[in-house]
Amino acid sequence: MVSSGVQVVGTTYSTYVNRVQIALNLKSVDFEFIKENLFSKSDLLLKSNPVNKKVPVLIHDGKCICESLVIVQYIDDTWTRNGYSLLPCDPYDRAVARFWAAYFDEKWIPMWREISTAEGEAKEAAVARAVEGLVLLDEAFVQISKGKAYFGGDEIGFLDIVIGTMVNWIKAREVMANVKLLDETKIPGLVRWVDKFISNDVVKNILPSTDEAVEVMNYYRARADGEASNTQSFVILAEVKYLAKCGNLNHLFMKF
Structure with missing residues (x-):
């Protein structure tokens, strides 16, 4: 992939973040994925998207682009060298x-x-x-x-x-x-x-499976009902499952 100074601020289980990941992969653009905890939003997210304070955020050479549809179109307009266009030409x-x-x-x-x-x-x-x-x-x-x-x-x-x-x-x-x-x-x-x-x-390898999606939705339902308390444990568990699916747990183990 092409080295490009690109970062994506997002979460593993977000359809909007997944849009950006897939678009970058289709364009053969290398990027750093910065995981965000939406229950305790980072200064990076709050500074890079001060209006909506949501993921995803694409950071390209220090410039921040927000909202998934806008980001995907930005990716299509910016990386054109391989001739792959996401939007039609007409x-x-x-x-x-x-x-x-x-x-x-x-x-x-x-x-x-x-x-x-x-x-x-x-x-x-x-x-x-x-x-x-x-x-x-x-x-x-x-x-x-x-x-x-x-x-x-x-x-x-x-x-x-x-x-x-x-x-x-x-x-x-x-x-x-x-x-x-x-x-x-x-x-x-x-x-x-x-x-x-x-x-x-x-x-x-980007999209969650149906079973994973069910688990995440059940978690958020339980949280809304006041039944889920250990947010950090859930975040770590989600990351373990994602990295295991990709066959790479080294990134996680290096944190401890």
């Missing part, structure tokens, strides 16, 4: 990709979140709305991909990154809420795309 196609990315973040993810808090008929209605949204995305996939494997065509692109980093969290919600969202009878194209995306070598 202005209309770029606009379409940005439209669906905004739809997913601003419209669909709130539908997904609503499922976790709704009960009874309200839950059924929330699931129905989320599935309707996925049907729209399935139709968009057919039109945008033009019969190819990804939204980006033959290779992973901007919209694949935006939606794909949520896939195992969607599956986790299915498990926890006992619902079906990724239904092949209703969204066949999107379901096939899901399998292709999460098996991609660039992606599979």
Whole structure:
């Protein structure tokens, strides 16, 4: 990979941080990953993102870029030497990709979140709305991909990154809420795309598994209910699991 003076401030289990990691990997950009504890935010995070105080933050040659969609587009515009473009070259196609990315973040993810808090008929209605949204995305996939494997065509692109980093969290919600969202009878194209995306070598060592996503969501639910107290232990456990998955525990052991 190319040495580039790039740092990513983030957490292991964040779909928004994962977007940045995947984009940098696709662009063959080397970077330092600085783990953030969101329960005790560092001075680095507070200084680099003083407005929202959230991850991810990309630090490139001392300049800070915030918000995952902005960061991914910055990465695409900045590292162009290998000829790999995340966004389409055609202005209309770029606009379409940005439209669906905004739809997913601003419209669909709130539908997904609503499922976790709704009960009874309200839950059924929330699931129905989320599935309707996925049907729209399935139709968009057919039109945008033009019969190819990804939204980006033959290779992973901007919209694949935006939606794909949520896939195992969607599956986790299915498990926890006992619902079906990724239904092949209703969204066949999107379901096939899901399998292709999460098996991609660039992606599979970054995204949490469905089981890991369930564990994290259960932890946050317990914390919200006042049942979880040892935050630091959870952070360390999460890091151990992540590094073990990548086959490298030396980084962790050097801390003790």
